[in-house]
Amino acid sequence: MRKVAVVAAGMSRFGVRQATFRELAAEAGRACLGQLPPELRRRIDGIVVGTVMPERTAFQSHIAALIAETLGVRPRRLSARVEHMCQSGSAAIRHAFAFIAAGLADVVLVVGVEKLNVPVRGEAILNMGCGVDRDWEAAFGLTAPPAFAFAAQAHQRRYGTTEDDLTAIALKNRRNAARNPYAHFQTVPTPEEVRCSRMIADPLRLYHCSPITDGAAAVLLAAEEAAWDFTDRPVWVLGTGQAVDAFTLANLPQDLSFWPALREAAGTAHAMAGTHPQDVQVAEVHDCFAIAELIAYAGLGFCNPGEELDFLRSGGPDYGGPVVVNPRGGLIGCGHPLGATGVAQACEVFWQLRGEAGPRQVPGARIGLTHNNSGMGEHVVILYGRD
Amino acid sequence: MRKVAVVAAGMSRFGVRQATFRELAAEAGRACLGQLPPELRRRIDGIVVGTVMPERTAFQSHIAALIAETLGVRPRRLSARVEHMCQSGSAAIRHAFAFIAAGLADVVLVVGVEKLNVPVRGEAILNMGCGVDRDWEAAFGLTAPPAFAFAAQAHQRRYGTTEDDLTAIALKNRRNAARNPYAHFQTVPTPEEVRCSRMIADPLRLYHCSPITDGAAAVLLAAEEAAWDFTDRPVWVLGTGQAVDAFTLANLPQDLSFWPALREAAGTAHAMAGTHPQDVQVAEVHDCFAIAELIAYAGLGFCNPGEELDFLRSGGPDYGGPVVVNPRGGLIGCGHPLGATGVAQACEVFWQLRGEAGPRQVPGARIGLTHNNSGMGEHVVILYGRD
Numbered sequence: 055m056r057k058v059a060v061v062a063a064g065m066s067r068f069g070v071r072q073a074t075f076r077e078l079a080a081e082a083g084r085a086c087l088g089q090l091p092p093e094l095r096r097r098i099d100g101i102v103v104g105t106v107m108p109e110r111t112a113f114q115s116h117i118a119a120l121i122a123e124t125l126g127v128r129p130r131r132l133s134a135r136v137e138h139m140c141q142s143g144s145a146a147i148r149h150a151f152a153f154i155a156a157g158l159a160d161v162v163l164v165v166g167v168e169k170l171n172v173p174v175r176g177e178a179i180l181n182m183g184c185g186v187d188r189d190w191e192a193a194f195g196l197t198a199p200p201a202f203a204f205a206a207q208a209h210q211r212r213y214g215t216t217e218d219d220l221t222a223i224a225l226k227n228r229r230n231a232a233r234n235p236y237a238h239f240q241t242v243p244t245p246e247e248v249r250c251s252r253m254i255a256d257p258l259r260l261y262h263c264s265p266i267t268d269g270a271a272a273v274l275l276a277a278e279e280a281a282w283d284f285t286d287r288p289v290w291v292l293g294t295g296q297a298v299d300a301f302t303l304a305n306l307p308q309d310l311s312f313w314p315a316l317r318e319a320a321g322t323a324h325a326m327a328g329t330h331p332q333d334v335q336v337a338e339v340h341d342c343f344a345i346a347e348l349i350a351y352a353g354l355g356f357c358n359p360g361e362e363l364d365f366l367r368s369g370g371p372d373y374g375g376p377v378v379v380n381p382r383g384g385l386i387g388c389g390h391p392l393g394a395t396g397v398a399q400a401c402e403v404f405w406q407l408r409g410e411a412g413p414r415q416v417p418g419a420r421i422g423l424t425h426n427n428s429g430m431g432e433h434v435v436i437l438y439g440r441d
Numbered sequence: 442m443r444k445v446a447v448v449a450a451g452m453s454r455f456g457v458r459q460a461t462f463r464e465l466a467a468e469a470g471r472a473c474l475g476q477l478p479p480e481l482r483r484r485i486d487g488i489v490v491g492t493v494m495p496e497r498t499a500f501q502s503h504i505a506a507l508i509a510e511t512l513g514v515r516p517r518r519l520s521a522r523v524e525h526m527c528q529s530g531s532a533a534i535r536h537a538f539a540f541i542a543a544g545l546a547d548v549v550l551v552v553g554v555e556k557l558n559v560p561v562r563g564e565a566i567l568n569m570g571c572g573v574d575r576d577w578e579a580a581f582g583l584t585a586p587p588a589f590a591f592a593a594q595a596h597q598r599r600y601g602t603t604e605d606d607l608t609a610i611a612l613k614n615r616r617n618a619a620r621n622p623y624a625h626f627q628t629v630p631t632p633e634e635v636r637c638s639r640m641i642a643d644p645l646r647l648y649h650c651s652p653i654t655d656g657a658a659a660v661l662l663a664a665e666e667a668a669w670d671f672t673d674r675p676v677w678v679l680g681t682g683q684a685v686d687a688f689t690l691a692n693l694p695q696d697l698s699f700w701p702a703l704r705e706a707a708g709t710a711h712a713m714a715g716t717h718p719q720d721v722q723v724a725e726v727h728d729c730f731a732i733a734e735l736i737a738y739a740g741l742g743f744c745n746p747g748e749e750l751d752f753l754r755s756g757g758p759d760y761g762g763p764v765v766v767n768p769r770g771g772l773i774g775c776g777h778p779l780g781a782t783g784v785a786q787a788c789e790v791f792w793q794l795r796g797e798a799g800p801r802q803v804p805g806a807r808i809g810l811t812h813n814n815s816g817m818g819e820h821v822v823i824l825y826g827r828d
Contacts, residue, residue, distance in 0.1 A: 055543050076576065106503075109496040115571035116493075116526035119688035119819055123574075129685045130705060133819065134532050135524040139503035145521045148545075149536055156442050156543035158535075158681075184502035187510075189463065294545075298516045301506035318517060432506055432520065 055155045057278035059288035060438065062086050063401040068238045068269035068389045075112035075169040076124055079103070082270035082394075083125040083165055094284060098274070100132030100153060100162035101125075104146030105393035106139055110181050111169050121165055131159040139185045139428035140342065142166065143271070143396025144436060148294050150275045160277045161284075166397030167270035178266055185428070187302050198342065198429075199263060201303055203255035205310040205430055206345035210257065212311050213363055220262045220344035221248045226372055227341060227380050228261075231387025233413040236398070238267045238389030262344040267389025271397035273404065289407045292329060292421070292437040295322025299431035306431045316353030316425070316433040323423075323435040324355075331355030334377050334437070335419040336406045338399035340427045341384040347371075350425055351379075354435070378416045381406065396434070399424035407440040442542045444665035446675035447825065449473050450788040455625045455656035455776045462499035462556040463511055466490070469657035469781075470512040470552055481671060485661070487519030487540060487549035488512075491533030492780035493526055497568050498556050508552055518546040526572045526815035527729065529553065530658070530783025531823060535681050537662045547664045548671075553784030554657035565653055572815070574689050585729065585816075586650060588690055590642035592697040592817055593732035597644065599698050600750055607649045607731040608635045613759055614728060614767050615648075618774025620800040623785070625654045625776030649731040654776025658784035660791065676794045679716060679808070679824040682709025686818035693818050703740030703812070706820040710810075711742075714824040718742030721764050721824075722806040723793045725786035727814045728771040734758075737812055738766075741822070765803045768793065783821070786811035794827040 064085025066078050073081070087095060101122045108114045117135035122128065132153050138145040143166030150162040172178050186192040209215045225245060231237035243251075243261060251260040274284065281288040297318035300306045307314060324330060331354060339354070341347035348362050356377055357365035365371065371379035382388055382402040385395060403422035405411045422438045451472025453465050460468070474482060488509045495501045504522035509515070519540050525532040530553030537549040559565050573579040596602045612632060618624035630638075630648060638647040661671065668675040684705035687693045694701060711717060718741060726741070728734035735749050743764055744752035752758065758766035769775055769789040772782060790809035792798045807827055814820045 074576075107496045109494045109571055112575065113571060114575050115524060116573070116688070116815060118525055119685065119815065120574060122685065123688040123692060128687075129683070131709070132683060133525060133685050134536065136536075137502060137522040137524065138505055138520060149521065149523075149539070152536070152539040152543045152545055155545070156539045158539055158542070184496055184500060186503070187507060188499065188501050189461075296516070296519060298506065298509065298520050300515075301503070301510040305510060322518070428503060428506065 056157060058151050058154045058275055058291045059278065059281040060273050060400065060404050061276045061281050061284035061288055062274040063404040064272050065236045065398055065401050066270040067236055068267050068391060070171045071268040075108050075114060075167065076120065078169060078268060078270040079121045079165050079167040080124050082272040086272035086274055098127050098161045098163050099130045100150065100159040101127055101129050102146045102150045102162060102164050103135045104142035104166040104397060105135060105168055106137055106142050107181060107184055110184065111172055127163055132162060140392050141396055141426040141428045141432065141434045142393040144424060144426035144434040147396060147400055147436060151291050151294060154275055154277050160280050162275045163272060164275060164397060165270060165272045166394040168391035168393045169268050170266050170391060171268050191302055196303065199255040199258055202343040202345055203258050205349060206257050208309060208311040209345060209349065213360060215363060217257050219363060219366060221245060222366060223344040223347050224248055224261050224386050227384035227387040230381050230414060231383025234382050237383045237387050238265060239387050258343055264342050264385035264390040267391045269389065269391035269394045271394045271401050273397055273400050287408050289404050289438050289440055292439045293323040293327030294436045295319040296434045301429065301431065310430060311349065312359050313349060313353050313430055315431055316350060319433040319435045320354050323437045327437045329421060329437060333421045334423045335421060336381060336403060336416045337377050337379050337423040338382065338402055339379050339425045341380060341386050342390055344386065347379065354425060381414045381416055396424065396426040399426065403438045407438060443544060445538050445541045445678045446663055446665065446668035447660050447787065447791050448663045448668050448671035448675055449661040450791040451659050452623045452785055452788050453657040454623055455654050455778060457558045458655040462495050462501060462554060463507065465556060465655060465657040466508045466552050466554040467511050469659040473659035473661055485514050485548045485550050486517045487537065487546040488514055488516050489533045489537045489549060489551050490522045491529035491553040491784060492522060492555055493524055493529050494568060494571055497571065498559055514550055519549060527779050528783055528813040528815045528819065528821045529780040531811060531813035531821040534783060534787055534823060538678050538681060541662055541664050547667050549662045550659060551662060551784060552657060552659045553781040555778035555780045556655050557653050557778060558655050578689055583690065586642040586645055589730040589732055590645050592736060593644050595696060595698040596732060596736065600747060602750060604644050606750060606753060608632060609753060610731040610734050611635055611648050611773050614771040614774040617768050617801060618770025621769050624770045624774050625652060626774050645730055651729050651772035651777040654778045656776060656778035656781045658781045658788050660784055660787050674795050676791050677826050679826045680710040680714030681823045682706040683821045688816065688818065697817060698736065699746050700736060700740050700817055702818055703737060703820040706822045707741050710822040710824045716808060716824060720808045721810045722808060723768060723790060723803045724764050724766045724810040725769065725789055726766050726812045728767060728773050729777055731773065734766065741812060768798065768801045768803055783811065783813040786813065790825050794825060
């Protein structure tokens, strides 16, 4: 298996954007490729786009070809769009990685993009139902907030987790987002504002949830031989894992306060990388809801199951702690444009490991991790490292 | 890179089906996995689903997880849906191949599925517009038939191709389909019926076009070490190539009578396999319209550019010729359920190389090829061989 590096990264501003699906992808792609001279651009021989539902929100399929042509890339070895609901961006990175590792492509552009805000707000909300099983769950009204609320309630029952614990996570991520010019939210609410925000699904209040966001992100991956031509500071993909417990809530393990597939995905990634959870200094974790980040602390091995609250309350995931979780502001602060999220996480880790994260910089970060999930039973973990 | 084999295959009946998206995928998946004992089923560690627009036709995304759970597969290493419009099925096979070749997964189920016929026929037709650039081409009325008609007209001008040549291809494929119980069409029209069928886009008549079809197909891929546990007659993936000239018609090379990206994709596949076009005895070629098969003869190297008519008229692509093209009946005979087509092509090659194709059997076939395109400028070629 060949070594693979990230050699460039770029993002669009996240938010409720007056831009089309194509324009968002172009904004991120150009931010990623803008510095490259033409002779290096021509060496891009593949494209993988992570996106979930442009068929609904832009009446457009055939996505990889659309984005390649928009960006002036002509794929000679690999062209595809990859979808895995909320983890589509990380899945896209994994697929580019697999093709390069196997020797089937050399330099692959990965774009994650989603345009979720459409003129009719009700339609934007209903579209999210595409992610839930239509026959067995969506038909009975299940959406993401109540599903994750079940996990929060399980964690409360088992460990005494409070709304204030969830609020602490939300505030941490909003503070970080306020230092990130790409983030959907640029302001920090007061604890009182979070506590008094609208109840969405008990115990999850509005500010414990990620918003409906438009955005795009891009990274360029290259085989080791090619990487050095693109940058003198490549960030290596050290390992990756993906695992599934189940799709529908009904088939998940009964105790929702711990997610076995996350532990399995992280274990696969660390085994491949030859690293341990304690080696990670910066982690982009899938906080679609605050409870998800809390549960992920144990799944990712940053603490033992049941010790998530100690880890959080002692400042473990904040600056100064052993691993800074969501320095870019997470999904709660940056928003969650489905296919874009996993790629935006990779952008942040790329910048953090190169010391380019400005006011968000985690000092001396050498190993970074991204965690992306789609539902509580499906997880992707990718590990990155610098020389 | 590890060797990869196809070790099982199965299909749903293609047609206008009274079945949901999920039911079609289940039918193919069960046909593929039905013979496997439980201990072998549990070794499936990945799933890749090729499909284009379930978000429109089934209001469902999050596809890989849905199909895995429906089939009782728990992916521990790989789960994704891959989309590349009409070549989504072949793209899915390539992605499973890449993960196995790179050592990231061992046994991966590939399902191709599409439910195109919806209750409102106008919506079914409009949905196909998702495959065309919305801003620049669909907005001006471009759909697939006129695009391929431009290629047919170019071929007519340059080589004197007649409607009867296109009819000969359609009739060959309908004859083959009539021997294939999975095909959409089970009857053979008379030459007169084809000649008098409705003009769709000059010179393409109704019977020169593939229909709007529902269906699914599945293949199981395994690394060499695992393959022998699943079957004593594995069919090896010898090589694969994908290449893109352009997406929009406006950016394609001016002469539409030859497709450079097809030659490039086939060249990549043969270079990887160490084979030549003349080594291929059976080829599943993307005849979305009859002209596409004609042009592909040269792109795939079965004859030189400009000699397609000689090759066709001398029986080159029929039984008894050097390479039997579309023995299962092609897209014209079997229908074209987008994501299912590439996987159905692989099923046919699997059966042909194992001598299991019944009345369609190509005697002594050792090397088979599938060709799948999405538009005239984007092509995938996969080569398969038996020991």
